Amino acid sequence: MNPAISPQQLRRQIRNRQWTTPTSGSASGYLQANLVMLPAAEAFNFLLFCVRNPKPCPILDVLEPGQTEPVIAPGADLRTDLPRYKIFENGEFKTDLEDVRDYFAADMVSFLLGCSFSFENAMLAAGLPIRNMEEDKNVSMYITGRSCRSAGPFSANLVVTMRPMTPQQAVRAVQVTTRFHLTHGAPVHLGDPREIGIDNLDRPDFGDPVTIKPGEIPVFWACGVTSQLAATSVPLARVITHAPGHMFVSDLKDEDLTIL
């Protein structure tokens, strides 16, 4: 982790295999993104899925077929500039690796979607607790019982992240995260997890469980992992995504995308 490194330096180190670890907490203040690459023939339907579900799948950039240099990071190459990728074929996980130049094809489209790392900086600045950071764990993620709006063949239940805090802190967290509408924005739920189909907070579907202290309630935000569930809900010939925590780091600042 290197908060002070620039996005350009970080991407260069990743491309040269000098950096192979998660990007969370590095290049602090710069927007990090989820990556999904899939065949152009299904790009309209997947883009529609994102448009119809903007809380979990906020669109930062979509590239034209075969393109790998996003507008939000001139000079970058999406095939080499993330530390780790996952490959799915026919809807099944196949492998993870550090470079997808042999997998990305001219008929594939790349999607960059917002990530909650952006509002975590703002939450810390507001003095709010981020329990998974305090406990040096991955954030707790759960597949809820809420269906997203489907689009063409793509469907998924909403995935959420959870951060415990007091009700007073939850009010402040709503205020702080509302501004970040392109990086998941305000919470989708707070309080009783059963209302959104989560039976046991101690057993997250992804990431680690964290401590909920007396007087705290769980607060839930929409999560970009929803887009991976949707992209792999269909047996497409090939889907490429970032590996969890190994995000694409752009040249945009978190603040560039806030609404106020």
Next chain:
Amino acid sequence: MNPAISPQQLRRQIRNRQWTTPTSGSASGYLQANLVMLPAAEAFNFLLFCVRNPKPCPILDVLEPGQTEPVIAPGADLRTDLPRYKIFENGEFKTDLEDVRDYFAADMVSFLLGCSFSFENAMLAAGLPIRNMEEDKNVSMYITGRSCRSAGPFSANLVVTMRPMTPQQAVRAVQVTTRFHLTHGAPVHLGDPREIGIDNLDRPDFGDPVTIKPGEIPVFWACGVTSQLAATSVPLARVITHAPGHMFVSDLKDEDLTIL
């Protein structure tokens, strides 16, 4: 104009040809939308154009090919429930008419985009002047010198609406309209029109000129007409749009889409 009519009643009257006039000021408080229908083969690129230019082209709903009942207005039919449409073929305007059932085909996709009527209600409620309403004219619209981000074959210069007000009122208008991020949001410019390539405010490209009083400055918002320029920037076999001012009236309330 009938502020008190419900969206359902208004659409029924339109479908029965009992209502053939503009929708501005009617079904007050309900979200009205721009309509663009075009061939599914270009739907990905056009959706990409909208995603890349969210200020002029905020996406409210996109339907799957051949579908005409939007989620934001159950029971509605986009082929009959707008008072007037425009037909373009091979990039050229062909005709305008009140029903497009003979023109909309199973391989076409419908886009509903946000409209500034939503924030005009909020501006009036805040005591801000809307000069074109005061003078019973159409809002002044200008094609600026600013290029939108292109997508595939689609390109357009940004079109803006202009409303004159005092600098103090302009500050308040920024606050009021910022909340409406899916209906054009905050202004894109204020003050000297030449900075955005407008030479003469007395000669708008669409709509009517309005009076600018001493002490007032022009304030510019992104305009949905941009999407019509983009859709007709390519000689597509057929494009259908609403006629200016003859919008689609949805069941959503303006407030449903505000961010705060």
